[in-house]
Amino acid sequence: MLRIILVAFDGSEQSRSAFDLGLEIAAKFNAKLLVVGIISLPEPAISVEIDAMLDHGKTHFAEEFAQLAEKAKEAGVPFETEVGVGHPAEHILRYAEDNHADMIVMGRRGLTRVTRWILGSVSERVMRYAHCPVTVVK
Template sequence: MARLKTYVVPLDFSKSSKLALDFAVWMVGESRGNLVFLHVIADPARGVPFFLRARYYAELKRETERNFSKLRLDQRLSKKRYRFVIIRGLNPGRLIAKQGERSRAAMIIMGSHGRTGLKRLVLGSVAERTVRYAQCPVLIVKK
């Protein structure tokens, strides 16, 4: 039996990433694949004192889980067809590419720009780094 394809969909809950999510849900509906929704919590370089970092990450994780639940994916997909992954680190583009490898993704589907608001760029920095580091194809969904 052929193995179902897996698609990694990085989400920062921006409009651009929600467009990518909608496209991925449609694509999986057509192909009968699985989705891995990924959120990267960026490590603060120096902004959070060491003794507060555990609380900081716990709060960001709770916020991310609330945002995932607001997507109401259970109304659009079978729960067996998707999962959520939350990771943290310094280089979101590299971490997204690494999750693609871990998941043996057929493709990474992501928005062109995240929450930074740098719309003047042709491609956001995280999307550009993901394209550079990924071992699988990366589909960039634009508005």
């Protein structure tokens, strides 16, 4: 039984597709949709850059989430948002656990093998450690 569906959203085309899929599933199962955006900080950080990224991130997600809220309202799906700060995969996993999500839906960027090796893949990490099913949208 799917009661809570968590969608990881960063504004990319893939994450929008993930949201649309999550919305459709939530509507079919009368589930709640929880959308999570993560502001990823650079490493190692300096204060000026952190504050700039936090400001930019909050504004960015506020605008994006307003549009998503409209879509959820039209579909009649209960909708909540969260904005976290830090490593995306860790936060997605933590939000999913804390909110007892029954499914995670997220997008996947087409990273090259080298880039994936250097930077890691958020979707792969979430798939490996999630406590619930994970649907990845390309």
